[in-house]
Amino acid sequence: MTDAQLNFKAASQRLAHVVKHTPLTRNNKLSEKYQCDVYLKREDLQIVRSYKLRGAYNMICQLTQEQLDRGVVCASAGNHAQGVAFSCSNLGTLGVIFMPEITPNQKVTQTEMFGAGKVKIILVGDTFDDCLAEALAYTQANNMTFIPPFDDYAIIEGQGTVGVEILQDLPDTDVIIMPVGGGGLSAGVGSYFKAEKPDTLLIGAEPEGAPSMLNALQAKEPITLADIDRFVDGAAVKRVGALNYQICSMVLDDMLLVPEGKVCTTILKLYNEDAIVAEPAGALSVAALDLVKDKIKGKKVVCVISGGNNDIERMQEIKERSLLYEGLKHYFIVRFPQRPGALKLFVNNVLGPHDDITRFEFIKKTNRENGPALVGIELKSADDYPALLARMEEFRFDVKELNRDQTLFEYLV
Numbered sequence: 001m002t003d004a005q006l007n008f009k010a011a012s013q014r015l016a017h018v019v020k021h022t023p024l025t026r027n028n029k030l031s032e033k034y035q036c037d038v039y040l041k042r043e044d045l046q047i048v049r050s051y052k053l054r055g056a057y058n059m060i061c062q063l064t065q066e067q068l069d070r071g072v073v074c075a076s077a078g079n080h081a082q083g084v085a086f087s088c089s090n091l092g093t094l095g096v097i098f099m100p101e102i103t104p105n106q107k108v109t110q111t112e113m114f115g116a117g118k119v120k121i122i123l124v125g126d127t128f129d130d131c132l133a134e135a136l137a138y139t140q141a142n143n144m145t146f147i148p149p150f151d152d153y154a155i156i157e158g159q160g161t162v163g164v165e166i167l168q169d170l171p172d173t174d175v176i177i178m179p180v181g182g183g184g185l186s187a188g189v190g191s192y193f194k195a196e197k198p199d200t201l202l203i204g205a206e207p208e209g210a211p212s213m214l215n216a217l218q219a220k221e222p223i224t225l226a227d228i229d230r231f232v233d234g235a236a237v238k239r240v241g242a243l244n245y246q247i248c249s250m251v252l253d254d255m256l257l258v259p260e261g262k263v264c265t266t267i268l269k270l271y272n273e274d275a276i277v278a279e280p281a282g283a284l285s286v287a288a289l290d291l292v293k294d295k296i297k298g299k300k301v302v303c304v305i306s307g308g309n310n311d312i313e314r315m316q317e318i319k320e321r322s323l324l325y326e327g328l329k330h331y332f333i334v335r336f337p338q339r340p341g342a343l344k345l346f347v348n349n350v351l352g353p354h355d356d357i358t359r360f361e362f363i364k365k366t367n368r369e370n371g372p373a374l375v376g377i378e379l380k381s382a383d384d385y386p387a388l389l390a391r392m393e394e395f396r397f398d399v400k401e402l403n404r405d406q407t408l409f410e411y412l413v
Contacts, residue, residue, distance in 0.1 A: 006153065008160040008192045011058050015161055018057055018090060020046055024169040024302065029273060030286065034293050037300045041166055044282055044308030048082040048114055050234075051162055051306055052149075055184055056083035058158030059147055060091055068093040072145045075135035077103045077128060078234060079307050080149040085115035095119040096144070098135035100128055106311050129238075150182030151241025160188025166302055167193070173200055174299035177292070179284035179306045180204040180213045180255070181235035183244025189304075190251030201253050201295070205288035207232035207280075208257045216245045217255060231260045231321070234281030234307055258287045261325020264318045267310070279310040280318075324403065327382030329358070331402040331413050332375045334392075350391045354380035374402075374412055 023042045030038035043051040060072060071094035074084045081097050088095035097111060101123045108121060122138075125131045139146040148155060162185065166173060176193065178186045186204045193200045206213055209229025216222045224239040240248075263280050266287040270276040278286075285303035289296070323329035336342045351357070359376030379385060392399050402409045 006157050006160065006188075006191055008157060008164050008188070011054075011157045012161045012164045014058055014061055015054055015158065018047075019054055019161070021165050022046055024166060027274065030289065030303075034289055034301075035297045038289070039170060039300065039302045040276075040286070041162065041302055041304045042276075043162065044276065044278055044305045046307075048079065048086050049308045050079035050083070050279075050282075051159060051185060051304075052079040052083035053086055054083075054161050055150070055152075055155035055158035055188075056080065056147060057087040057090070058161075059152060059154035060084070060087045060093065062154060063093075063145060067145050070142075070144050071095060072147050073098070073135050073139040073142075074147045074149070075099075075128065075132040076149055077131070078107060079309055080147075081107070081111045082114050082309070084147050085111045085119045088118040089114065089116040093118065096122065096135075096138065096142075098122050098124060098131045098138070100125050100131045102126060104311055104313070106313075107309070110309070148241075150184030151243050153243065155184050156188045156191070156243065156247070158188070159185045160192045162304060163189035163192035167196055170300060170302065171197075172300055173197065173302055175201040175203065175292075175296055175301040176304070177203045177205055177256075177285040177288050177301065178304045179235050179281045180206040180240075180248075181210075181237050181281060183213055183240045183248050185304070185306065186213075186252060187241075187244040187247035191247055194251045201299075202251055203254045203256060203288070203292060204248065204252050205256045205258050205284045206235055207263065207284065208259045210236035210238075211257050212237050212240045213245070213248060214255045214257060216240050217249055217252075220249075221245070229260060231317075232263055232280040232284065234279055234309075235284060254292070256288045256291045258284055258291070259325060261321045262287045262290075264322035265326060267318055268322055270305075276305065277308045277310055278305055279307045282307040282310075323378065327379075327385060329376065329378050330385065330388075331359070331409065332377070333363070333372050333400040333402060333408075333412075334375045335372050335398040338371050345395060346397060349395055350388070350397060351377070352379075352384055352388060352391075355384065355388065376413075 022045050024039050027038045073096045075098040124134045180186045190202045222245045230236045263283050266283040270278050282305045356378045358378045361374045363372045
């Protein structure tokens with residue numbers, strides 16, 4: 001199969017009895033805010049709560065009976081694993097799924113559930129790269145078929161069926177914003193739209209801490225990032241797929257980097273205002289709207305909500321990252337003079353009327369003149385921060401702003 005042979009309508013027919021045609025719904029709040037028509041493509045409502053089922057099933061269902069009898073293998077800590085597991089159950093083939101040992105139990109349980117007795121899960125390695133190496137070795141040793149997460153024409157073709165549904169439901173789409181990880185979704189949807197409606201503006205969005213596609217486009221070839229922020233786990237990859245890069249370099253009109261904190265703010269707003277449970281990668285497209293607000297006025301804009309597999313245990317971290325990004329939460333090392341009334345002075349005279357101490361820990365180990373403390377303060381408005389710093393100086397409190405020192409912040413907070 002080659003670029004010219006990608007047949008998204010045929011893939012849609014293969015998937016029709018398995019994959020949900022997910023809703024494309026107009027969001028009134030976002031439409032009013034950005035002065036355009038914003039539609040959300042709700043892949044979080046897919047059977048396995050992400051679009052990944054499309055590519056996995058499209059590839060596995062085209063295997064020969066001999067290949068199906070031998071079984072398939074994949075490496076994934078998330079949505080791809082669940083898509084493969086569901087496909088194995090539906091097609092009656094054995095699946096061996098490798099996941100890192102640090103994979104949350106919730107994801108392991110979900111994968112087992114969708115596999116319905118047709119999958120074997122092997123937890124191995126501390127990182128995805130370790131897990132992938134073991135999966136590839138197992139595939140070769142057992143003469144099975146490896147199902148890659150994104151770098152394959154059949155996978156790209158399956159993911160592209162998201163675009164087929166968008167064009168069916170909104171033929172006059174002007175702009176599509178898609179999350180980008182390995183690049184399978186953007187390559188598939190981008191290829192389909194460039195062929196069927198080439199005037200549509202196609203925009204990719206990836207996390208600021210994992211700019212693998214943007215760096216590849218700038219370098220004119222895929223490159224491996226030395227280090228990435230894995231928070232947006234569904235889109236945080238060190239290297240995009242070779243096929244996906246090749247296609248995206250021709251079909252994407254723009255690539256945006258979205259700060260992880262902004263993604264967190266968007267997750268909370270989608271939940272609180274629209275009752276949408278979006279995983280970090282699923283919120284990327286909506287979070288990117290601010291970055292293109294001048295380009296989309298008056299247009300019909302589709303944001304792909306790629307998935308809704310968000311672990312409830314991550315919500316505290318999501319709230320924290322959001323507050324830090326919005327400038328509403330700040331951490332300090334404060335050296336309190338060891339004399340009566342110092343803490344009272346800080347609370348009564350330094351804190352503003354709407355400021356709140358959310359964390360307080362003395363770091364003092366010995367009886368010294370000044371006692372350092374780790375202090376977390378939450379503000380009602382980011383505009384209150386300069387006045388807070390001014391009062392600290394006025395009352396002669398020796399402070400260090402940890403938000404500005406990433407090393408100390410990660411160590412202490």
